[in-house]
Amino acid sequence: MLLFFFEQVQTAAALRPHLSEAFMTARPRTKTSTNSAKKAVVAAPTHQTLLLNASGIVKRFGNFTANDDVSFSIYEGEIHALLGENGAGKSTFVKMVYGLMQPDSGVLEWRGQPVTITGPQHARDMGIGMVFQHFSLFQALTVAENIQLALPAGESLSGLSDRVRRMSAEYGIGVDPDARVHNLSVGQQQRVEIMRCLLQNPSLLIMDEPTSVLTPQETDQLFDVLRRFSDSGVAILFISHKLDEIRALTSRATVLRRGINVGTVDTDTRSARQLAEMMVGEMVGDVARNTAPSDGDVLLEISHLSRPRPTQFATPLRKISLQARQGEILAIAGIAGNGQDELMEAMIGEWRAESDGIIFLKGLDITHAGPAVRRNAGIGFVPEERNGHAAVPTMSLAENNLLTSHSLDGAVKNGVIDDDAMRQAAADVATAFDVRLPNENSLASALSGGNLQKFVVGREIAKSPEVLIVSQPTWGVDVGAAMFIRSAMLELAAKGSAVVMISQDLEEVFMIAHRIAVLYDGHLSAAMDATGLTAEKVGLLMGGSAAGKGPDA
């Protein structure tokens, strides 16, 4: 097996001059394992000991293949990046390595021996530690107490505190074992979490998007710490979509796209541009999009919208500006967690800026208006989360329709709800948007995801809003419903409305958007015409690479 692996490496080295071509075409949905071995791009350090080797890993959820024939290897002391968009299969893969899931097929080898990792405890016993993106420490407890809870019983708190202090000094972590966690910054808390893993002497440390909650200074400090671990022989698997960081920290990167390993490359020989290209692949604009709009009037304008981090793991918004014009779909692309939720809340009016002149509808300042007032002014909203945000699961569709129409004419007279009108309006939406419900009084929770999504999009479009703001309109929705929703949005734009679509699905963005802006770490890029725009450029922006910021940005 090992021999076979090194053969692959050599093949890969021979292929290098033609790499970029290989990426371009590497979108096979049904690829057999034999030809993937030929096409796989593998770079490997030559001298260290192989720690973990995964080959031919497949993981399916229903008829969705999250990992399709993924092969991967990491060496002692290596810092290795796992790169990819949302839904590329990164989390699925590391969950299998950490024992949270079992692969459907494929082999995991640990130090040369095939293993079945039965659970996180088993993984920890083997020497695999993991720091989750949204780590959850006990806020009321001290650092040492938090660490003690994760370790087997037996060690005294004072003994543990000494160990924490020693290790903290050794790696420059700077964590005081007696501090209470709620007094620490997010970056410090993350180091507590790392420490918690480290005290179990792992040989492999998995870090899931660790920098998404950190300031640049904290990121630099984290990288220093990680390099010291690496020097002492700990391998680090670093999951990220941030291209510059990957190039700064890691030696190799494995890129996943739609569950397929599109290659493992040396990061110091790759430009951010090349990595971006591998990450997003090639996108071809769809026919519908090509009927570009004339230069319509600006309907919605946002000017220098900033918002501090609302919660610990949230992203602050940094001077976001955009203009949505009549007749167009403006897409806001980006990887999840870069400020999408925070921006959506600000556009809906659930969160409102304190200063004036941030959000305008047709020149009218609506910065201080709440959701109902904005709706009356002609904006429709579809938030990402259907259950509990866009809709109340325990209420009927009629009541859910009232949720966004109670402030409009006809729905409520003198404070009394017009019951017939309410039911009729919901029934009309259901008919017009092909919402299939078990029976007339069905609760929203009884509808399938696709049908409920058609309803929450449909109830907004039915009001012919001048501006429609949607987030992830087709997330978790079947293909038929997704096409239906996309064409409904295109139709609305064609009638002269402006559609702002936040989407993490690049394919969708390229399929229907007229202009595309990219949200990265709370910054929004300038909007670019979709015609002639390459996926590579968008990918660079999504990865936050400076190379993506052209002169126009």
Added chain:
Amino acid sequence: MEQLILTVILTSVPLIFAASGELIAERSGVLNLGVEGMMLMGAVSAFAIAMGTGSPILGMFAGAFAGALTAGIFAFFALGLATNQVATGLALTIFGTGLSGLIGAPLVGHAIDGLPQIHIPLLADIPILGMLLFQHDIMVYLAVIMVGLCAWVLNATRVGLIIRAVGDNHDSAHALGYSVLGVRLLAVMFGGMMAGLGGAYLPLVLTPHWAEGMTAGRGWIALALVVFASWRPWRVLGGALVFGGITIMQLAGQARGWTIPSQFLSMLPYLATIIVLVLIARNREFALANSPACLGRIFHAGK
């Protein structure tokens, strides 16, 4: 004056028991408003057994057992069936008040010999101090020991660490492999046992007979006391003396013709508790350092 202080100490004993038990339950994240009901069940059981066997010590154990058993009902609903803790606790108080009345109906009018005082040799002979501190019944010493035990377990042992962890963030505790409901079950049962002991003190020492509803709202004061003590065991001890002292002050005040109406003194514990609640809510630091973050929140693992 010494007599007055002595009365304060005795009045505060039921509060110390009930509040430090509830404190442990709340630290694990469970708000059990059934303290009054558990105390009454403890009181009636202690009285019945003490009367039947002639042994107040056995009565004390019966009170503890009955309290824990009553808490078990709460645990079955609020933990097992994930019912709303507030409403379940109220149901427990209503039920416990009723059932204790039913059990105690034939016992009304009987009297028992209470717990004897224990004179600790030498120490009891110290003037004044000896009388105040070293001539009590066994439950007074037990109350102080239990407070110390609660403080020690909570702050210096792994068990206490786990209780605090479960009360602070039950999802994380579950993720680390701790049994959230198991820990809470034990904490609630312990709380019930302590409430039962607190209730038992009434017929065993304070008034050696049974009367329906004889706790007279002490369960609610104990709940207030836990908040007042900001979930710290030693502060419960101090708070119980303050609350007990206020009760006695009214009596003394009336006797001396004070102008402050006694009702306003009686309000102080409740008003002080509200003030503490506001302070806790206003100050994030204070809240995180003191109140269990998961208090009253329902946990079920399947999420």
Added chain:
Amino acid sequence: MISLIPRKDIPLALTVMTPIIAIALTLIVGAIIFATLGYDPLRALYQFFIAPVSRPDQIGDLFVKACPLIIIASGLVFCYRANVWNIGAEGQLILGAVFAGYVALTFPGLPGWAMMPLMVIAGMIGGLLWAMIPALLKTRFNTNEILVSLMLTYVAALLIDWIVRGPWRDPMSFGFPLTKMYEDAALISRIELPGIGYLGQLHWGVVGALLLAVGAWFVLSRMLVGFQVKVMGAAPRAGRFAGFSPSFVTVMVLGISGAAAGVAGMVEVSANIGQLQPDISFGYGFTAIIVAFLARLNPLAVIGAGLVVALAELGGDSAQIALGMPKVVTGVFKGILLFMLLAGETFNRFHVEIRLPKSAATKVSAGQN
């Protein structure tokens, strides 16, 4: 080991059957407890649930007993629907009675047409103001409304105790803690039914209570404010998305329930007591919580639920006389009923699987139709 699996759709039959099953189970468990303690269970059940309504005039008294429960529960329904936990209705009731008492005692000469409305308004204001304390502390400082409203109940009880012993005590009361008797204009009169005459103590306040429950139903099910309450309780994020204000809803529901409890206090004194005294309520504020749950938070159902719980209350009196039991024994039934109703909520929201240790697995799947 009990595991709970969320239901996607709640069968209607289960929703309707839950209170009925809960009542049946309460009677069974109650009977078992009585039998265990050596009482004849059938005789006890008879005394508790049949004897109190065996004569027509007793039906009137049943409504009288249910009156404050229906009024308070109609208000509490708003709170619990909004997921705001007001458990201090008892204190709000007392303050309502005190405020209404102020009107009755300070302006004894007012004519009936002015006295009654003024007393009702005063009662509402008293209860509302008392409820505003937890409401404002919650919206301003995010203080826990459960504990604040509970503490305030005891403060209210002490307050009325002081009032009737101190400033408002009737100098002619021979030292008893009582105020002067209200003038006739401040009393709620009994209903004289055509052809029947008086039916027990049945008074006009009962009519008011029924109207209030119907009104509460209308507001909750047909008006936008009621819709706000329901949305905010079921999915607060969806409520903010709709443009509703969480603070407004919190203040509103505590205001509604406080005002309702205040009116209940006013009615209770004016119809049944006629003067202020230290104990004007027998825990109605707490018992009404059971009524609200039994009604499954539907104001119309509150009427029926109020009558059922009032029956248990009267049963306490009847058992006291016939069986020599203390009145509090009725708490056995009330407590079990509330336990069963809460468990019923769980069975409504989840499939409940009870697995005994070892492999002997028993499946309890109530209403799996």
